[in-house]
Amino acid sequence: MRLTLLVLLAVALESVHVCAADDLATALKQPILTSEQSAKQAADFVVKRIPKLQQADSAEAWQRDAEALRLKVLEEVVFKGVPAKWREGQPRVEWLDVIETGHGYKIKKLRYEALPGLWIPALLYEPDKLDGKVPAVLNVNGHDSNGKSADYKQLRCINLAKRGILALNTEWLRMGELRGSAYSHDDLATLDLCGVSGLSVFYLAMSRGLDVLTSQPHADLDRVAMTGLSGGGWQTIILSSLDTRIKVSIPVAGYSSLTQRVIHHDSIGDLEQNPTDLVKYADYVHLTALLTPRPALLIYNRTDNCCFKSPTVRPNTYEPVVPFYQQAGAADAFEYYENTDPGTHNYELDNRQQLYRFLTKHWSLENGDAAEIASNDEIMTAEELTVGVPANNTNFRVLAEEVAQRLPRELTGTADERRQLLKQILRWEDRNISAEPQGEPTTVGELTVSRVLVRDDDWSLPAVMVAPENFTESVMFIADSGFANHADEIAKLAGEGKRVVSFDPVLMGAAQPPGSLYQHAQLIATVGARPLGIQASQILAAVRLANQHFETQSLQVLARGPRSSLAALCADALDAENQIAAVEAAELPETLKAYLREGRKYNRTPETYCFGLLEYFDLPQLRAMGQAEK
Template sequence: MPARYPLLMLVFLSLFSGAVFADEQPEVKPSPVEQLLSKQTFDANLPLAEVKQFTRSRITPFPQIDNIAAWEEYRDHLREEVLSKVVFRGKAAEWRDADFQVEWLDSIEGGPEYTIQKLRYEALPGMWIPALLYVPNKLEGKVPVVMNVNGHEGDLGKAAEYKQIRCINQAKRGMLALNIEWVGMGQLNTVGFGHYRMNQIDLCGTSGLAPFYLSMKRGLDILLNHEHTDPERVAVAGLSGGGWQTIYISSLDERVTLSNPVAGYSSFFTRVDAPSDLGDSEQTPTDMASIADYLHLTAMRAPRPTLLTNNDQDQCCFKASHALPPLLQVARPLYQLYGKGENLRSHINIVPGTHNFDRDNREQLYAMFGNFFYPEDSSYSAVEIECAAELHSKADLIVPVPENNRDFNILAQDLAADLPQKDPTLDVDGERVRLAEVIKFHDYPYSGTQVEQSTVDERAAIYWHLNFGSEWTVPVIEFPTENAKATVLLLSELGSTSLAAQVESHLSDGNRVLVVDPFYFGHSKITQRPGLYALLVSSVGERPLGIQSGQLMGAIKWARDTAKDTPLHLHSVGPRSSLVALTTAALAPTLVDQLTTDDSFETLKEIFVNNMQVSQAPEIFCFGLLQHFDIADLRRLAE
C-alpha cells in the first residue's frame, strides 16, 4: 500500500503542473495587420448620428391644411396611396381580392351571460387565423362589435388574461367581441411566422405587410357580416403591437368607428431619436414613411371617436411623455375643425404606469363605449366587471388550424418559384437602369481625407475617411505597397477586423490593399438597434443595399483615382458583402478589372431555404430584388 503514494503524488503533481502551465500560456499577440485593422478613427456613434439625420430628412412631413374640404381630399388620396403602394403591392392585391373561407367550430362555456364561439378564417388563401367570438346570450337587434388585437404575447397570444378580461367585459355589456390571434404569437408562434421573416415576401416584390393587414380586414369582415352587428358601432382596441394594429386598420379602414390604440405607436420623427419606439418589420414597412407618417394615420381618424392611451413610465416603448404630444398636436386641430373636439381623447396611465392594458386603461375604454355606443343608457357603468373565475387556460382556447398553414416562409417560396421575371423589352443597359431603380442606388459625390497614419512592426497603414456628399462618412484603411501590381478593395459583413488573412495574402502578392467598411459593416456599424434603423432606411424610401452600393461605387472610383493606372480588384468575403459587390460591379463593370466573391450566395432563394430574418442581414431583403434579378443575373451584368 505505501508504495502507491509516491506514484499518486507524481500523478497529482503532473496534473497540477499541467493546469498551471495551461493557465500561464501567453495570449497570442495580434499580428501587425490585425492591430492596424482594429483601429477606429472616428467616433463610434457617428454612423448612428448619420443614419438618424438621413432618415429624419426623408420622413413625409404633416401638411398645413385649415379647411375640411382640402383635408378630406388630401386624406382620401393619402389613404389610397398607403393601401396601393405599401399594403397591397405585388401579388398582395390578388390576395385582397380573393374569396376567403370562415369555418365556425365548437363553442365553449363562458360566463352566465355569454358563450365563446371558436372559429378560423383565411387572411389570404391558405393562411388561417384562429379566433374566438364572445357572444352575449341575449342578442336582440343591432349591437356594438369590437375586434380585439394583441401585441407580442409570444406564448399566450389571444389567451393573455388581460385580453380575455377585456373581451369578457365587452360581452357582459352586450357587445360582440372578436378575439383574433396575431400572426407570430400564441397558436401562430412558429418559426415561419416570425415577424422579421415577412421581409422574405418583400424580396419577391410583394408586400410582407399584407398578411398582417388582411388578418385584421377579414376580422372586420366577419364582424360586419354578423346579423346583429350595428355598423355604426365598430371598435378596435389593443396593446403594443395590438396598438399598432389598431391605428393601422382604424385609419385605413373607414368602417372602424371607435379606436383605442394602447402604447402602440409614435411618429417616425419621434422614433428617430427614441430607439425604444423603433418598430419591427410590420410597424416600419417598406416605403411607408416616404408616403405617410403615423401622424397622418392619427389625423385620418378625425372626426371618429379615438382614445390614445399611453403609460407614464413605460419600460418597453411609446412612453407617454414623448409619444403622445406630437400625435395630439396634429390631430386635435382637425377634430376641432369638424366641431368634434370631444371625440379625440387621451389617457396616461400612472399606476402601474408600465407597459400595460390593465384595469385602469381598460376602464378608459369602457368609458368610451358608454359615451359613444350607449350615450342614452343611464345605467351604463365603466367599472370593470369582475370575471377572474371565467378566465380560460390557453389549452381551452385552442382553435385547430391546418398543419400546412401558409406562413411567411411558405408564401415567399411560392412567390419565388417563378422569379426572377425577365423583361424582354430591356437590353443590358436597361437592366442596369432597372437594378439601380430597385436598390435606390445613389451615385454619390465623393472625396477622401487622410486622417492618420500608423506603423506596427514596419507594417504601415494609412487611414482615410471617404465622404459621400454631406450624408455619409466611410472609413478606409490603406496598406500601401511600392510598385503595386494591382489595387485590391476588400470588404466583409464581419468588418475590416475580420480580413487580416486576406490583407496578408494580397500584400504578399505585391498588391496595394484598401479595406472599406460601408454602411452597417464593421467600423460603420450602428451602435443602437442597428436592424431597426435599417428598416427605417427602407421605410423612408431608401434601401440599405442602395446605400452600400453607392458607397462602394464611390470607393471604387476613389481607389482608381489614386491607383496610378494599376488594375482594380474588388474582393468581398461573405454572402452579404458579396451581394453588395456584385450589385455594384453589375452597375459599372468597366470600373472593376477583377471580381472575387468569397462565400457568395449561389441564388437569393437560399434566403428562403435558410429561412433568414431581416434582422440578420437587412440589405439582402431589398424590396423586389428577386422579382427582377438573381445572383446569376448580377454576375452576368458584372462581366
C-alpha cells in the same frame, strides 16, 4: 538536419507574419469614425426623410387629402405586388364549437382565412340577449405568447359582451395557437424579396377579421371599434387609419412617430412596424391624422418597460393631430390618456376602464358604468379556448417559395434598360465622394498605413490604404465585419505585393451604428431608401475615386461576407464604365432563393431582403451583368 532548419525557418517566418498581422490589426483598429458619429449620421439620414404633417386649408380638404393618402399607402406599401386572389372576395369562415358560459354571453369558436391557405383562429364573444343592432369591437393582441387567451384580453372581451357588445378576439401571428418560428414576423421579408408586400399578410389577417365581425347580422356598422395592446396597438392604428369601417379607435402603447423611435430605440419595433416605404408616404402621425374626425383614444403608459413611454410620445404623435380635430369641429373626440397604475406595459384594469368610458361616451350602451364588471372567475385556459388550425396552414416562407417559383422574371431589352431597372429596385443614387486624410501615414513593419475618412452627401465612412514598399497592383477590400477585423488577410495581400484599399460601407464594420443591425436597416428602408443600394453605390464610388487617385483603369473588389458580397455584385452589375475589374465574392449561396428557406435569418443579412430584388435579378443575373462588359 536540413529538414529541421527548414522547419525552424518556416516557423520563424510565420512568427514574423503573425507579429506583422498583430501590429497591423492594432493600426487598423484605431478609430476613424466614432460610434457617436455613426449613430448621428444614421439618425440624420432617416429624420430628414420623414415627411412633415401639414394641415389642409379646411376639414373638407383634409378629407380629400386623407383619402388620397390612404389609397397611396394601400397600393404602394400594403398591397404592393400582392396577388389579386389574396385580396378578392369575402373570407372563408368555419364556425366550430360554442361555449355557453352561463354568465350572459357565449363564446363562439371560429377560424377564418386571411388569404388562401392561412387560417386565423378567433373567438366571438356574443351577448346572450341580442335585439336589433349592437356595437362591435375587434380585439387584437400584441407580442404576448398567450395570444387570444391572455387574461387581460379575456377580461376585456367578457366585459364588452356583458355591455351588449359583440367582441371578436383574434389570434396574432407567432402568438397563441399560431406560435412557432413559421410565423416569425421578420419572415415577412421573404415576401418582400420576391416583390410581394409581406406587410399584406398582417393587414389581411386584420381586415378579414373585420369582415367577419361586420358580417354578423346584429353588428351595427356605425358602431364598430378596434383596440389592442402593443403590437395590437400597432394593428389598431394601421387598420383604423386605412379602413374607415372602424368608427372608434383605441390603440394602447402600440406606435409613435418615427421621429420618436429614431431617438428611443426601444420603440423601433419589428419589421411589420417599419415596413418598406411606409414613411416615404406617411409617418405614424399622418396615420393618426387619418382618424379625423372619428373618435380616438390614444393610451400610453408613463413608465412603460417595453416601449413608447408616454412622455416621449405625446409631443410627436398626439399633439400635432389636435388641430386636425379642432378644424373638423371634433376636438372632444380625440383624447390622450397616460396610465400610471401600474404605468408599465399593460392593458390592465385602469386602461380597460378607459376603454369602457370612451365607448360609453360615444355610444349608447346597456351598461353605462365605466367600472369593470368583476369576471375573473370566468377566465378560461388556453386549452379551453383552443380553436385549431389545419396542419398545413401556410406561412411566410411557404408563400414566398410559391411566388418565387416563377422568379426571376425573364427580362428583355438592352443592357442599359436592365441597369435602369436594377437602379429603380435599389433606389440608386450616384454618389460623389471625397477622401480626407486622417493624420500622417504610419509604418507597420514594411507596410505604410494611411487612414482616411471618405465622405458623400449623407455618410462619412472609415477607410485605410495598406501598401507594401514595392507593390505591383491595387485591390479594394470590403467585409461585413469591417476591415479592422481582417488584418490577417490584408497583411497577406500586402505580402503578395498588393496595395490594399479598404473601407466600411454603411452598416458594416465601424460604419454600423450602435444597436441592432436589422433595426437600422428597417429605418432606412421605411423612409424609402434601400440599404443594399446605398452600400452598392458607395462601393462603386469608392472604386471610381481610387482609380482616379491611382490613375488606374479598374480595380478588383474582394468582398468577405454575404452582405458585402451582394453589394459588390450589385455595384459591378451597375458599373457601365468598367471601373470594377472583377468581384471576388465570399459566403454567398448560388441563388437568392436560399434566403427564403429555414435557417436564413433576416436580422443577420437585412440588406439581402431588398424589396423586389429577386423578382427580376437573382445572383446569376447579377454576375452576368457585371461580366458582360468586362
